[in-house]
Amino acid sequence: MSDASAHPGSQAPGSAATPRLAISDLAFGYDGKGGRMVLENLSLNVADGEFVAVLGPSGSGKSTLLRLVTGLARPTSGTVTLDGTPVTRPRPDIGMVFQKPTLLPWRTVRDNVLLPAGFARSAGPKVRAEADRLLEMVGLSEAAKAYPFQLSGGMAQRVGIARMLLHNPSLLILDEPFAALDAMTREDLSLELQTIWMEGRKTALFVTHSIPEAVLLADRVVVLGERPARVVADIRVPLPRPRTIETMSTPEFNAIAYDLRNLFRDLAGHGADKKKGAA
Numbered sequence: 001m002s003d004a005s006a007h008p009g010s011q012a013p014g015s016a017a018t019p020r021l022a023i024s025d026l027a028f029g030y031d032g033k034g035g036r037m038v039l040e041n042l043s044l045n046v047a048d049g050e051f052v053a054v055l056g057p058s059g060s061g062k063s064t065l066l067r068l069v070t071g072l073a074r075p076t077s078g079t080v081t082l083d084g085t086p087v088t089r090p091r092p093d094i095g096m097v098f099q100k101p102t103l104l105p106w107r108t109v110r111d112n113v114l115l116p117a118g119f120a121r122s123a124g125p126k127v128r129a130e131a132d133r134l135l136e137m138v139g140l141s142e143a144a145k146a147y148p149f150q151l152s153g154g155m156a157q158r159v160g161i162a163r164m165l166l167h168n169p170s171l172l173i174l175d176e177p178f179a180a181l182d183a184m185t186r187e188d189l190s191l192e193l194q195t196i197w198m199e200g201r202k203t204a205l206f207v208t209h210s211i212p213e214a215v216l217l218a219d220r221v222v223v224l225g226e227r228p229a230r231v232v233a234d235i236r237v238p239l240p241r242p243r244t245i246e247t248m249s250t251p252e253f254n255a256i257a258y259d260l261r262n263l264f265r266d267l268a269g270h271g272a273d274k275k276k277g278a279a
Ligand SMILES: Nc1ncnc2c1ncn2[C@@H]1O[C@H](COP(=O)(O)OP(=O)(O)OP(=O)(O)O)[C@@H](O)[C@H]1O
Pocket: 030, 038, 056, 057, 058, 059, 060, 061, 062, 063, 064, 065, 227
């Protein structure tokens, strides 16, 4: 099942195709070395321009992994390097989106997009123009002066995506960005994310609980095991791009989704009463 050796993104650091993002022998516990570890022996490489989805049982440490990759937390041991440089703090070339976009309620949509640049008053004209371009790209030009309470969940997440893109990051880190949305909006935004990723030639690491969403978007789906988590499977998704809603009804798509579903059943011990990590 594991396909780790077959893909350039899974080669060792320093090999012919040096990965953009190299996660090496990562360990992390919230209580330090003596406490119960969340991640252990976790290694994962992501190649330049690759879209990698991360699936795993609930509580296995997916969000924790993303916190380490973005520099919001430091590993107990092991390393995270981006373009050969250790990631030790949040940086402008790494853009992040979370399940809830955490918009400032007293600021307009436009100011929320401009938050990383210190709002409209302190941002220069170039950055303000970029915010307007991004708002147009995510279909929110007309809502630029609205406040977060006036937005639907999908609109709010679009603001979060535009904000993530303000400094044109080359690595996108997305933690269940569409989990709180209805099915149709979720599909629309997934395909918009694919466009943003393809047109911007970005690298993406994307956590989701949805097997179809992972297969629709990713070049590779990596699966984390139970806590302390490490990568237990690494599956290539060789479906042509751009993928569409129709892609989801092809036999190739369904075969990959089926394999992943079986893998999850194995991880959860087949029991109907056991918690499931993906749908
Ligand atoms: N700030 C924290 N302090 C202590 N323990 C934490 C903290 N944040 C998370 N944990 C624990 O670390 C483990 C991994 O949590 P994490 O949120 O990374 O998992 P996850 O795979 O993203 O979960 P889910 O799929 O449910 O979102 C869980 O057991 C959680 O209770």
